[in-house]
Amino acid sequence: MGVKERRTREKEQLRRQILSAARELFVNEGYESVSMRKIANKIEYSPTTIYLYFEDKADLLDSVCKETLLDLLNTLERLKEDTSDPVEALRKSGKAYVEFGLKYPQDYKLTFVIRPQFQKGLGLQQGSVGEKVFDYLRAMVSECIRQKAFRQVDLETTGQALWSAVHGVTLLLIDFSDFPWTEKDKLIDMVIDTMIDGLKA
Amino acid sequence: MGVKERRTREKEQLRRQILSAARELFVNEGYESVSMRKIANKIEYSPTTIYLYFEDKADLLDSVCKETLLDLLNTLERLKEDTSDPVEALRKSGKAYVEFGLKYPQDYKLTFVIRPQFQKGLGLQQGSVGEKVFDYLRAMVSECIRQKAFRQVDLETTGQALWSAVHGVTLLLIDFSDFPWTEKDKLIDMVIDTMIDGLKA
DNA sequence: TAATTTAACTTAACACTGTTAATTTTATCA
DNA sequence: TGATAAAATTAACAGTGTTAAGTTAAATTA
Numbered sequence A, B: 001m002g003v004k005e006r007r008t009r010e011k012e013q014l015r016r017q018i019l020s021a022a023r024e025l026f027v028n029e030g031y032e033s034v035s036m037r038k039i040a041n042k043i044e045y046s047p048t049t050i051y052l053y054f055e056d057k058a059d060l061l062d063s064v065c066k067e068t069l070l071d072l073l074n075t076l077e078r079l080k081e082d083t084s085d086p087v088e089a090l091r092k093s094g095k096a097y098v099e100f101g102l103k104y105p106q107d108y109k110l111t112f113v114i115r116p117q118f119q120k121g122l123g124l125q126q127g128s129v130g131e132k133v134f135d136y137l138r139a140m141v142s143e144c145i146r147q148k149a150f151r152q153v154d155l156e157t158t159g160q161a162l163w164s165a166v167h168g169v170t171l172l173l174i175d176f177s178d179f180p181w182t183e184k185d186k187l188i189d190m191v192i193d194t195m196i197d198g199l200k201a
Numbered sequence C: 001t002a003a004t005t006t007a008a009c010t011t012a013a014c015a016c017t018g019t020t021a022a023t024t025t026t027a028t029c030a
Numbered sequence D: 001t002g003a004t005a006a007a008a009t010t011a012a013c014a015g016t017g018t019t020a021a022g023t024t025a026a027a028t029t030a
Helices: A003-029 A036-043 A047-052 A057-077 A086-103 A105-118 A128-144 A155-175 A185-201 B003-029 B037-045 B047-052 B057-077 B088-105 B105-118 B129-146 B155-177 B183-200
Strands: none
Touching: A003 A036, A003 A057, A003 A105, A003 B037, A036 A047, A047 A155, A047 B047, A047 B088, A057 A128, A057 B037, A057 B129, A086 A105, A086 A128, A086 A155, A086 A185, A105 B047, A155 A185, A155 B003, A155 B105, A155 B183, A185 B129, A185 B183, B003 B037, B003 B057, B003 B105, B037 B047, B057 B105, B057 B129, B088 B105, B088 B155, B088 B183, B105 B155, B129 B155, B155 B183
């Protein structure tokens, strides 16, 4: 009775194939410039086959972004081990966040700029990977407050403010690549360090 | 010989009409969802007429964004008069920047997210309005450093870091409108105040 | 093995897209 | 009025996301 299992496996495999082709095209040509036909051509199926695996183009984007968020979450949680100093841990997480965005700039934009445009109302629901990323950030901040390294700030607001800062520098560096930035790492450090300094006790 | 002058005026008028229709549609339906035909319908001309006044759709976007930047620059420079305290002036400018973005969220996104995607290599050239906006920010920061309200930080990097922070919070509030933000103004103040505190002498 | 049911996939079609070249209409000047 | 220049239009190209209907292939049953 291994037939059903094999079929399920085969379906899963094609689903991944579609997803991988979609990601590559989205990243290289931009979400709007990629057509269902292009994706279909890449995997050598007819365009409508994709609709048997995904609701529509936006759903395809959604699935690609969920993978990206998982990747980001893994990257961040891999840092958790070392560093007993909570402020240093937060700083490192901030750097890792921005560096993730700059390493995969188009994936980052898909997830944090394009997707919200096409998935309004589904930004960050309960149990989502996106929520877990923010949970991670909240825990970092919480530890800084608990150990009195930060002054008595509001946990939620502080987390959101830090997210704002790292999101901002990431996007500016991606979008305005021809702007006469000072040395990239200097800017990233400046953003993160200034925020952290402003929060210190 | 007022014929040529009238013609010039009429051409300018139609140009503005196109621009205004384009802005309204871009803002309400999103750049990619707006077709040249839709714009043409709105002004009751044939689609190709637009090409006599603008190079292409991206040029139309470019012109719309230049207007937005002028509007932003005016909004900021109107603050210049009052406030002798340079730090307070910077804080007010930061707030005004974010509030401008939230008052015209789609115009802000067109200018600072969509346009760079379609106008790569023209992000912020010499003499552009965009450059003037950043000049304004630089002057604010410069004054804070000159009056020793800020510690001896690098002018360029500091300006860019502040831009990152306000850009980030503006975009997050626009894009993730369903995220459980703490009170909006509380967050905006937190971002700006924390950055400024981190820069103080 | 042959017929039937189910799953997987494809073809054809709809009303659209940005942009170009060729053409027609409208306005100005001699 | 007729020629010239400017302005606006029509027709066409190769493409878009998505749906409904039709076809092929695989699995199950008799």
